[in-house]
Amino acid sequence: MHKIEISNVSLTYNDDGTVYNALDQMNFSVDPGEFVSIIGSSGCGKSSTLSILAGLREPTEGQYLIDGHVSHGTGRNRGVVFQHYSLFPWMTAEQNIAFGIRQAFPDTTQKEASDIAREYLEKVGLAGFEDKYPYQLSGGMQQRTAIARTLAMQPEILLLDEPFGAIDARNRILLQDLLLDVLGKEKQQKTIVFVTHDVDEAILLSDRILFMDKKHILEEYVVPFSRPRNREQIFQSREYIQMRQALLGCFFRGLQDKIGGEEVVL
Amino acid sequence: MTTAVLQDVPDVQEVQSKKGTVFSWPAVRSIQWFIPHVLFVVLLWLIFTPGADDSTPKGAFLAVLAISEAALLFRRNSRSLSDIMAILYLLFIVWEIGTTKVEDVNLILYPSPAKVFAIFASDWQKILDGIRSSMYLLGVGFSSALILGVLLGIVTGSVARLRDSLLPLAKVISPIPPIIYTPYAVAVLPTFEIASIFVIFSSIFWQIYIQVALSVSNIDQKLLDSAKTMNLSATAMFIHVLWPYCLPNIMKTLPLSVANAFMVLTAAEMIGATSGLGYFVRYYADFADYTRVIAGIFLIGIVVSALNYGIAELERKVVRWH
Numbered sequence: 348m349h350k351i352e353i354s355n356v357s358l359t360y361n362d363d364g365t366v367y368n369a370l371d372q373m374n375f376s377v378d379p380g381e382f383v384s385i386i387g388s389s390g391c392g393k394s395s396t397l398s399i400l401a402g403l404r405e406p407t408e409g410q411y412l413i414d415g416h417v418s419h420g421t422g423r424n425r426g427v428v429f430q431h432y433s434l435f436p437w438m439t440a441e442q443n444i445a446f447g448i449r450q451a452f453p454d455t456t457q458k459e460a461s462d463i464a465r466e467y468l469e470k471v472g473l474a475g476f477e478d479k480y481p482y483q484l485s486g487g488m489q490q491r492t493a494i495a496r497t498l499a500m501q502p503e504i505l506l507l508d509e510p511f512g513a514i515d516a517r518n519r520i521l522l523q524d525l526l527l528d529v530l531g532k533e534k535q536q537k538t539i540v541f542v543t544h545d546v547d548e549a550i551l552l553s554d555r556i557l558f559m560d561k562k563h564i565l566e567e568y569v570v571p572f573s574r575p576r577n578r579e580q581i582f583q584s585r586e587y588i589q590m591r592q593a594l595l596g597c598f599f600r601g602l603q604d605k606i607g608g609e610e611v612v613l
Numbered sequence: 614m615t616t617a618v619l620q621d622v623p624d625v626q627e628v629q630s631k632k633g634t635v636f637s638w639p640a641v642r643s644i645q646w647f648i649p650h651v652l653f654v655v656l657l658w659l660i661f662t663p664g665a666d667d668s669t670p671k672g673a674f675l676a677v678l679a680i681s682e683a684a685l686l687f688r689r690n691s692r693s694l695s696d697i698m699a700i701l702y703l704l705f706i707v708w709e710i711g712t713t714k715v716e717d718v719n720l721i722l723y724p725s726p727a728k729v730f731a732i733f734a735s736d737w738q739k740i741l742d743g744i745r746s747s748m749y750l751l752g753v754g755f756s757s758a759l760i761l762g763v764l765l766g767i768v769t770g771s772v773a774r775l776r777d778s779l780l781p782l783a784k785v786i787s788p789i790p791p792i793i794y795t796p797y798a799v800a801v802l803p804t805f806e807i808a809s810i811f812v813i814f815s816s817i818f819w820q821i822y823i824q825v826a827l828s829v830s831n832i833d834q835k836l837l838d839s840a841k842t843m844n845l846s847a848t849a850m851f852i853h854v855l856w857p858y859c860l861p862n863i864m865k866t867l868p869l870s871v872a873n874a875f876m877v878l879t880a881a882e883m884i885g886a887t888s889g890l891g892y893f894v895r896y897y898a899d900f901a902d903y904t905r906v907i908a909g910i911f912l913i914g915i916v917v918s919a920l921n922y923g924i925a926e927l928e929r930k931v932v933r934w935h
Contacts, residue, residue, distance in 0.1 A: 398838070401838075401842050402841075402842070403838050403841060403842065421841050421842050421844050422844065423844055425842070426842070427838075427839070427842040429835055429838065429839060431835055432833055432835040432836045432839055433839050434839075435836075435839075435840075435853070435854065435857070436934050437857035437858075437860070437934045438934075446853065447843055450843050450844060450845060450849065451843075451844075480933065480934040481934070482934060482935065500843070506842075
């Protein structure tokens with residue numbers, strides 16, 4: 348059985364009478380323990396897809412199943428990391444995580460939650476930053492804390508919406524490696540949907556890549572590399588170069604269509 | 614000349630700073646540190662030379678001067694304190710000369726500083742009672758306005774329909790100066806206490822209510838989404854997200870609110886109270902005891918400043934995430 352199944356999902360916004368189509372007849376599924384990336388240019392609907400998966404929006408048409416059951420609204424079985432504002436500015440790194448733990452497991456005492464929070468901060472390399480507020484942390488550190496919080500809440504499904512999109516190139520590499528490392532150490536294999544516009548990131552991290560354009564999934568690629576993965580080896584392999592070309596080709600095809608049509612977006 | 618023209622910017626700055634030393638900044642500085650102390654000595658001399666008002670005990674005035682001089686010596690490195698004290702001493706000097714060293718001055722209309730400060734020593738019991746009574750009214754009115762304003766503000770801000778209907782109404786009602794209600798409130802409500810609490814309440818409530826409702830309705834959608842994906846209960850959302858989100862803004866408006874509330878309170882006390890700071894001033898004004906009137910005005914200034922200082926400290930303690 349699929350962990351996640353999206354069938355014929357459409358999403359339309361009604362903005363003061365103008366109906367705007369965000370998703371159009373989308374279909375895809377994710378297996379348990381699979382790492383799937385959704386890639387595409389801005390405005391293709393990838394973030395809308397994630398917000399449906401997170402339960403922040405209800406599909407206008409179609410349905411979405413988790414473990415074979417139709418799902419509505421947010422749920423404890425899913426954890427989300429956004430590009431910005433995942434953390435609460437008024438809580439320290441430790442308080443943010445402990446708060447998450449106490450929401451997911453209300454029986455946890457404050458003391459236990461703090462202990463687990465510190466443990467997770469150490470896992471993401473932030474030991475010693477427990478008492479820092481988000482404004483005192485760099486963007487990368489904030490995202491590490493957000494990842495730590497989401498993992499500490501122990502969801503089965505992890506939804507990541509361009510989590511490294513606002514991080515500089517060097518730190519992004521560190522965070523990608525960290526994510527792979529932390530996920531490898533988790534007891535329970537997570538099912539992950541990762542939204543990005545970075546082709547290399549998608550290839551490096553995922554088992555399968557869905558290319559999205561025109562409000563639905565256009566192409567699908569299976570990533571052939573085994574785990575644990577080595578960045579240098581992958582980037583030098585022929586498979587990587589081919590896959591990268593294919594994915595970039597997808598982007599350019601979309602671009603050509605747009606240039607040929609009425610609307611030009613560069 | 615040519616070398617001067619060719620000089621680059623840092624050199625020019627160096628020359629300028631050297632010029633500064635030629636005019637001997639250090640000398641100006643040491644004089645500057647000296648000024649308040651000189652003024653202090655002048656003031657003491659003025660107090661102890663015979664004048665129009667030698668019958669008043671000078672203990673309280675001297676105590677005030679001793680405390681301020683001690684503070685000045687204790688915080689020797691604060692230039693602003695030094696300047697502030699210089700200005701203060703200068704005002705005292707003008708006041709002292711104007712009331713005691715000028716012939717035929719009306720000491721009832723223009724009491725000497727020693728006379729005004731003596732009131733604080735002789736009337737301290739009444740003053741404490743006045744502060745207590747005013748603080749009680751202010752405390753009740755203020756805290757009820759704060760609690761209701763925050764609760765209703767958060768609810769209004771998070772429900773679109775309430776926001777669109779209640780906020781426009783609030784914006785019409787809130788600009789009416791609450792002082793205007795005072796005569797009517799005093800007449801209609803059973804006791805003066807309830808009336809003044811009501812007036813204080815309405816002087817703060819609208820400000821806080823509108824502030825909170827607006828900031829909740831403008832909350833970043835991403836922050837809300839993040840909270841929703843954590844499956845927060847309504848209470849957790851209220852206590853752990855919306856309330857701390859509004860807190861910095863509330864703390865920013867508090868000093869102004871307190872000032873407003875105090876203004877309204879003292880005005881109300883002047884109309885119908887039998888105790889309190891405003892009453893103190895009005896009561897003695899009726900007897901043309903302007904010494905006590907001026908002491909009361911000073912007292913109100915001191916109390917408001919103390920309150921504002923307390924709020925600033927509170928803000929520093931409570932809002933640590935900026």
